[in-house]
Amino acid sequence: MSRSHSLARRVALFTSLGFAVVVALSVLVMAALLRVETDEQRDELLREMSPIVMGLLMPAAPFDRGAGVQSEFAALMARDGEETIMVFALVDQSGVVRVKSRGDVAFPDPRVTGTNRFYADARYRYYISAPNADGAVVILGDSSGERTEAVLESLVGFAGPLVPLVAISFLLVRWITRSALRPLDHLRDEIAARDRGLLSPLDSAGLPSELRTVVATLNGFMSRLSKALDAERHFATNAAHELRTPLAVALAKTQHLRSRHTGHDLTDIDAVEQALKRMTRLVERLLQLGRAEAGAGPSGVPINVREVLELVVEERAGANAQIAARLLSDPSDTPVLSGISADDFAIVAANLIDNALRYGAGDRPITLALTAGALTVSNAGQVIAPEDLATLTTRFKRHDARGGGLGLGLYISETLARNSGGGLTLHSPALGARDGVSAVFTFPVVTLDAG
Known part of the structure; x- marks a missing residue:
């Protein structure tokens, strides 16, 4: 199964992408909710702290002491140094800031913004309290950056574990999908095994x-x-x-x-x-x-294919001295045993010899080499291009129409060889030569026990 186009991978990928989209939408919704909830909580905190801060600041800044109190309290608040999370100011009824926590903060004017309400600028969100009996108000400011940072930290804490969860979900869904699609793989293998020689019904037992x-x-x-x-x-x-x-x-x-x-x-x-x-x-x-397309297969009875080859050569040579002189076979008489049918071996050998006689160079020999498990028939002649060589075992395919062949010999030979458990391979140039063609017919061998 191809990885780049496997169904299991596609299902796992699309499922994980869908899960990732859901996670992303969830994070966006969570960010909006966190922002709203954070603003509500911190606004409520400012509202609840305002009377407490009012009670702390009023004794420290009696209005009859004038602006001197503001300077003293401001010097005390200046110890904060860097920008603080929360700032505060006490403003009298005439809009004069009597006490404030930082000198660089531009507190809003209650006479313009109103009291008992919230106001925001680029740095802080303020709560302006209701005036007390003296007409003074307290302004409490909460850093906007700190609010955003709190939301982000909460969001990272929520969304952080979801990122590896998406990767884990991809692997898990892929494993589950592969397991679920295993019957489909089995069915694919069963279908791939079917050809012209095997068209038996597929077994549906155990399939969904x-x-x-x-x-x-x-x-x-x-x-x-x-x-x-x-x-x-x-x-x-x-x-x-x-x-x-x-x-x-x-x-x-x-x-x-x-x-x-x-x-x-x-x-x-x-x-x-x-x-x-x-x-x-x-x-x-x-x-x-x-016979070839009947798909009979091996006979199972061991035969000496060397004897069969000798009969085929004798039949082809016959009374034709010229053909007899061109056919050069191995003089060895060592038996080569195989379970292939004698008829099938004879048909393949005869077809390969006929092809060599018909298409090979007429003035050069044809060599027949029989070894344990292979018959090689080589002839001299022109070199055949690899793309043409690969098609010669198809029906009615002829490389040279002048030879008078029918284009069936190599197809029949390859089919019979495959049915017997072997195969047929063509080489051009011929093995060990600079030109010509070698046809290598492989077949199963049988070894006899010494006992």
Whole structure:
């Protein structure tokens, strides 16, 4: 499963993003609520402290002592040094500040702002008390920066643990999603194992109800596909069987006709004979194709494939001394045992040899190397580009149409090799050479116990 496009990762990512959005909205709402609550609490604190501060400041600043008291109290308050959280001032009924905690604070004028109310500037939020019997008011100021800092500290304390929680939620949701989607992975593997040779129904046992309907639909589709492929294979096989006898008779009659017209123009007879031979090869390929796509697989009975290869070489060489001279095989007589069907091995070997004879350089040898588990057929000739080489095992694909082939030999060989538990690999240039092609047919081997 691809990580960049996995469903589990997408579900975990989108779920975590949704959770992160919820957390962000929660933080914004919490920030607004904290600000409101903080302002309400600190405003109430200022309101409750105003009569206490009034009681403390009035004896220290009797109005009959004039401005001297202001100077003395201001000197005392100056010990605060840096900016304080809270400032205060005592203002008489004429608007004169009798006592204040800091000299650099511009306290509001109660005659302008009114009394028993709140007022704010860039630095402080003030509460201006109601006047006492002497007409004096107390102004208490709370630092706006301190209020903001208190809100931020509370917000960080609330939102801080949520950041790693989002990451933890991503990992947790991803693990849960992967566990929940495990049946989907199993179903994907089951579908990936299906091909033209394996179209058996998928097992829906243990799958969630949502996937059972998908499996039922796929099983119905594969059943119809299997019937269509079976009909195709049966038609090809039956047609090939029916055509073999009349083609053989027609070819024999053509050859007999040629023998009777020795010395005459035989161009038409040769053309008919070549057409019949091509038709015979096509019928043979159709029979092999039906066998390959039936997916029979290995026989399980060990055979000496060296003997099979010798028979194939002998059949191909026959009475043709030129072909016999070009086929160079390993002279070893060491048995090579395999569980592959003798017919399948013979078909693959014959097709590879035929391809080498048809497309290889006509004046250079073809080497056959048989080892335990592999048959290598190499021929000289032109080098095939990798992109073309990769397509030669597909149906009806020919690299050179001049060879007269049908484009089925390598496809049939690769299918039979795969069904037997092996494979077919093409190399160009040929192994150990500068040109040509090597076809390596691998097959399972069987070892016999010494006992």
